[in-house]
Amino acid sequence: MTLELYNSLTRRKEEFQPLHKGKVGMYVCGPTVYGHAHLGHAKSYISFDMLARYLRYLGYNVTYVQNITDVGHLTDNADEGEDKIAKQAEIEKKHPMAIAEYYTKSYFDDMDRLNCLRPDISPRASGHIIEQIELVKKLLEKGYAYEVNGSVYFEVAKFAEYGKLSGRNVDDMLAGARVEVSQEKKNPADFALWKKAEANHIMQWPSPWGMGYPGWHLECSVMANKYLGETIDIHGGGLDNKFPHHECEIAQAEAANEKQFVRFWLHNNMVTVDSQKMSKSLGNFITLKQVFSGAHERLTRAYEPLAVRQLVLNSHYRSPLDFSDAVLFAAQSGYEKISQCVQAVRKQLADATEGEIGKELAEELESIKTKFEEAMNDDLNTSVALASMFELVRLTNNLLENTDTNSATLTAIDNMFTKLGGDVLGIVKDEYQSAGTDDNLLDGLVKMLIEQRTIARQVKEFAAADAIRDQLDELGITLEDGKDDTAWRRK
């Protein structure tokens, strides 16, 4: 069975085959860096990270490009708003580039914690002004664009296929237009390729049409083409960007190159809060930093980054995810269950006896792997893929009850966790911080207390023993009595 992906362009699942054998060019719309990333960003970037990981698992040589929008993204209506980053710069009294720098770093920090692998290329819009101007010139030459008073607009009526991705036509859009129409445009549906900058606008560049700055849609067409070629295999992004952003990207690139721009369009659904879309403009967002620290009124505790990842993967990327503390809590519990199982396997593996894996068990493992791959091949059904990981957990925990499980068996299980749960899903770590490694002083102190408690238990002074355990629990440390020794971990 081969990988099938739902292509938004054709509105059905299609077998995925790259344009060039063995190689995949993948472009995903990145963030506009004027604020900290929130859970909505997490859903999108975890989803596409998981796709890139799975494509690599299948053996493809993937080039993953994800832009950083640091200029040109306007605050509101139809090409008439302020630049988002320039606006934030005013608020924070910093240069726009300082804002972009700060939030870019913040974004990468958050994505690293979510175990999203860095894209191969993270191009900045501001670093591609020359290429963007070139594309505008080309569109003007070809007659798809017109200049008015230092600004250049794309003339939608000239591109017959405009609307093919989002399923709309220009006439309908006119009828339902809610936006006050710019006087400069020939047609309200036309969009800005280049905007004339007022003298006080900080972010501006010289162009054949005077000082100005690029329209938002331009950067993605330009950077996708520059790094991945005129036709790219996969373009991903949030559903909310399907129109107008992606529609405009298609118009620009295909009008200029006269070639199909993207073969597979993939869109992830939104994160909602109380069924309302989480977004910066609505102000109902919860940042990832808040989730990691627990510092938000909707949160009852701090959550591990990979619990967020597990939450995202628990549902399908094309389904909306309604956020609540309860769903995150459930994801955290499930994540801990898997983590503890993996750690237990590795611990037992350290002094396991040699031997061979049983035939029946080998078959069970194979069937879990098959279930996993079939699920992923079916338009990335991570919900079922995750379920197969839990089957592995249960199977494994049963084996672990038996202390003489041999090393070949444990190694096979560890490999499955590492490859499927780790390399593909990104929720199993290569190494878990053992309780002591991060802080020798803490480890020493806790071990001292465990020793005292063990002595108390040996002489059956259980009240004293329980007091130690309870007090440690209040400090966020859980004790677990094993057969021979007592282990501790942070809650």
Next chain:
RNA sequence: GGCGGCGUAGCCAAGUGGCCCAAGGCGACGGUUUGCAAAACCGUUAUUCGUGGGUUCGAAUCCCACCGCCGCCUCCA
């Protein structure tokens, strides 16, 4: 108004014509284990899939109607 989508147990969620008296997770409850816990294991927790019709030998899955909810059509992952 136009386009797209959703409604499955207490919660999250997969399944889209027979393998479904519906996967998996969380929670809850009972049991094993434990000095007691924790973790783990075993078991229970939807004869039913928003409501009402219809098609079919057979429907959560197809069709119709109705109810409720969401996204896009303006910036947003």
